[in-house]
Amino acid sequence: MQQEVVERARRGDHDAFAALAAAAIFRLDAAARLILRDPDQAKDAVQETLVRAWRDLPTLRSPARFDAWLHRLLYRACIDEARRLRRHRFDVDLTPIDHPDLDDANAVMVDRDQLERGFSRLGPEARALIVLHHYLDLPLPEVAFALGIPLGTAKSRLHRALQAMRAALDADARPRAQLGEGRLA
């Protein structure tokens, strides 16, 4: 059914595109807000995504890949937005990351404030990995496609993103003097 609508939109049927956009905008907006941590930037990224989707839709080879393609456009728009508006801002974690296993990491993620801080300290690429895989429930091959990276790289980056979150949470719990971390705005 969706493929038919995509095919119509590809041929220039704007009503069909409006239906696709209406079906997608909630999840795109939610993902963008999680990735960018800013509703205004998220709105800009989603607008850019859907405008570009409409413009480039005729070049999409396979209508069945519409959703995956849309997620790819969203990721690119989010990264562009993050870079453009925050070029001179810094959010760097200099804490050496040790290598806890993921089960251990999950056990620590219980405090919402800590989750907020840990998630915010990730870069937008790492947040995108977590959001696409865990929030949008995309399988890793789809995430890899959206990010334009090989599957193995997506796996290792996701692993590192969760480790980095764990490291950030650990850092919050450590005495100040032991930290080599700096967050600068």
Place this chain on the structure above:
Amino acid sequence: MNARNDVNGVLLDWLDEQVGRGAPDYLDEILARTTRSRQRPAWSSLERWLPVQMTFTGRLAPIPRLAWLAALLAMLVLAAGALFVAGVGQRRLPHFGAAANGQIAFIDGGNLRVAAADGSNPRTVTPLPDGAEQLTFSPDGTRFAYRTTESVPSIVVAYADGSNPIVVATGASIGTGDPVGWSPDSRRLAFTKVIVADKIGTIDIVDADGSHQTQVIQGSAAEGLDRYRPAWSPDGRWISFFSSEPNGYVALNVMHPDGLGAQRLPTSPMNPQIIDMSWSPDPAQSRVVYVAGGYVKMFDLATAQETVIGTGFWPTWSPDGARIAWWGDRVQALDVADVLAGAARPVTLFPSYGSGNCQDHPEAAGKSNCGPAQWSPDGLWVYAPDVTGKSILIARSDGTGHVRSISLDHPINLADGPGGLLAWQPIAP
């Protein structure tokens, strides 16, 4: 959002909480835009014409490590050779070396203020428009440039005493907040211009009197590629710039000032949120420092060698190009020669404030910095905003003596970044 595995249940619940359930209310706005937009014809996609899939996601056979190393070595040699050959024949600009210290200039609220090199005698030179930032002196110290981001964004050049301000470029397309790059002969400026409709950065050059504005390289909206933040090499032969990469990273490139010879440097990929680079001020060297993967790194264009300076960011060169200062939980400086010899001995210039956000540490006011440490023109001092943004710290660049400070009437908003609000005037010999 449904039927997902529950391995990270707490994280997923938290993500759901963050998003909430409110539907976005801007779909009509988007559809109004798409109604006005024409679709690209299908034939304009190269992928549709080729009998191969350009987005390959399969697994390649591993390349033997030795062959890979040989290929990398060959690429580096070729890159170095290409840079050398392409640079031959480009005009070298005169360089007067180290300069004497003029006055420290800073944007304090709506005013350009100056103070003596020892922090004494602060006074207002001239009022500036709201939102003035990215203050930079010309290399000969006779003029300064700044940009304004409020209402109509502009780039303004004025004499060092604030007289004769000239708007050299203006319009929504230059409202990027990026620094402006002076040519080493102080005659021209390079700056980022954004094609507003596509949000794609391009690079323009303009004479310091506002004439001869020329686009030297443009981005590509179709490829999602933009080019931005130009910086002139001290010998005048190159302009560096950043470009977006399809994988989300950022690459460092160089081109000649006429826009020819553009090429990507084989540096490590950079995080688009932490782009920061500068040329060694020594025109006899062709070196840049930048931040990649949490490290400050140096790249030598002559040898195509990349060297790690340390963990951190905000790297700055001493005026003679012999030392680099950077922030890595505190401001340190070291001799480049020692780094290349494998015997780096960093010296602390400003002490650490501890951990977390620097502006959350008022107890370190007047002692620790929160911004890149810039060098005085004679190289004997470094200066930076303090952790509260309420003062400018000045310390000896050899790490001895006490830290001095200049109080600001209007604190710098560190949440938006230092934004180039401080500059030390060089006095040419």
